[in-house]
Amino acid sequence: MSQELLVTPLHALHIEMGAKMVPFAGYDMPVQYALGVRKEHIHCRESAGLFDVSHMGQLRLHGENAAKVIESLVPVDIIDLPAGKQRYAFFTNEQGGILDDLMVTNFGDHLFVVVNAACKEQDIAHIQAHLPDDVTMEIIEDRALLALQGPKAAQVLARLNPVVSDMVFMDAAKVELLGIECLVSRSGYTGEDGYEISVPANKAEELARELLGQEEVEWIGLGARDSLRLECGLCLYGHDLDTTTTPVEASLLWGISKPRRADGERAGGFPGADIILEQIKTKDIVRKRIGLQGQSKAPVREGSKLFDADGNEIGIVTSGTFGPTKGAPVAMGYVQTDFAVIGTEIFAEVRGKKLPMTVEKMPFVPQNYYRG
Template sequence: MESRLSATDLKTTPLHALHLELGGRMVPFAGYSMPVQFPAGLIAEHRQTREAAGLFDVSHMGQLRLEGPDAAAAFETLVPVDVIGLGVDKQRYGLLLTDEGTIVDDLMMVNRGDHLFVIVNGACKDGDLALIQQRIGSRCKVVPMFDRGLLALQGPKAVDAVKRLVPGVEQLVFMTGGAFTWEGSDLYITRSGYTGEDGFEISVAADRAEAFARALLDQPEVKPIGLGARNSLRLEAGLCLYGNDIDTTTTPVEAALNWAMQKVRRTGGARAGGFPGADKVLAQLDGTQPVARKRVGLIALERVPVREHTELQDADGRKVGEVTSGLLGPTIDKPVAMAYVDVAHAAPGTRLNAIVRGKAVPMEIAPMPFVPQRYHRG
């Protein structure tokens, strides 16, 4: 549906004018006009992020505050995640679930001390806001901050660029955050991102986002990066894209996201369960309700990119799964993919055939990430 929106129907981020100035090729994405690439092109932008630092505009994503003394306990009723035990300025990945235990959205949350700071996906943010307000709006104040800018600076040299502008930010470690200022503007910065590289996500007032982005782009390590390289980077890092690899047809266990559900929410004790779809999710976790399919990684054994919705077959020509994301990985220099396959065919090393334009392309199930993650854990 998004591709049929006219340019006048699309929303813009605070960096829209800067994207045009930099030669960004704009496309509809999550209801916004967003740059899919800049003149250097996807491969150069991908390598720039792996080797130095790339600046991404992720302002289309939804930023929320959950305020009040009951906010953490209230939010814990919506996600299979330890929210109450999250330390101040600590960040955690989470999942909003349906009553059937399938995934409404994936998100990031930070305990800011006096409130929870939550970042949800752009295409889901209005629905997420409505769901959160409906379910827990009586227990905490739900404040959308959809007009704020959000920048992601990713890559091994990201820290060098940011610390010149915001001294002290280098002391953060992966999945922690802090409040900072830049030229009188309040920033909230987390050491996180969605590329598999070290990096930072920076929440900034809309009217200061362009100035801060320009200051980052003035650093010698930094170049602008579009949606195309953002997708290839996250796929090489084995990270799910909502709407492709996870959605309301997939459960966390099918999606191999067991690690995102902490023990305190899974086994025994007063805080186990109590989230939407808990009976189904917990039964899948302990094996009393076996899952029929699993999310896996695949590497093609021929140099043929395998795209989403491609059918996967076993050696006898039976359909055993479907690709959800796929492309030629620029760093690994091989076609890589994610897919859901029957559990019987999900073991690493299993050979399957992807049917690309009627031709069988041999693929092998491989562990993810395809490229080693390089988060700064201190």
């Protein structure tokens, strides 16, 4: 099985560091290290954690109409994205469903796009199908991707180049680290301050070892990455988002640029716009993504059915775990709209028992992005 899996440029280093490896999105990936998931989670919240996210897809789009192409596929403004800035976006289909979520960065001379590992091939085909002759797409296969996350991430990375201290959330720049040209953004998937670093594959281990040599830094695996993002209310594609779920149902209205959803000449212009804009206007949806906090200590996992007080099935959990920072089980899922009200008590079925949970506002713990 493992021989069929792809590996990242840091695979040998994970093995050397004693990582427990698991299949994930077609790759052999570290789920945890010696510290264990809970301690890794807490370490990232309190200090600085290093993540290998090289399984993600990295793309470059060249040509003056590159931004126009991407803007036609997402409900987000890309044409007016300033150089040195990054934006969260999602591809939609004609039914208004979400094909994938992604990050788009304007590096001035090109757009840099990062897509999810499991959707990489379909995303590339989707973009390719819409490329005019004057825009070219480069699939980057010779770079790794590292994420350095946590309240001490900035002071750690500033030892390698002080310029990173001047960046704020969603800034991006070409930055030399150890004499290596890296693409660095001040962003991440943990809710903490931090950076994502695209580094040449043949230099990735050198950079990773340098960062791990700092006393604040520990390797963090997929297990803690999942609990960190869930506590901060961040969706995981293929679980909390999919092709049958619209951004309105997914409570991602903030991810649709205002000019694209207001009346005016820039409204719409993306796949499924008629359906999505109608849902925004009428608020007529039958289900909605919510956050849930457990009232007991038992974690509620993905796939658990949700019920009202009368025993009627009203929804399903799409992500769930015990939140080490929150100190309670946390989950997100979809329920009938009538039940998507903060403070509502609903029940999750776990091993035949109905466990009480409360609809809570997300994020469950504060997001600590550095905005200057």
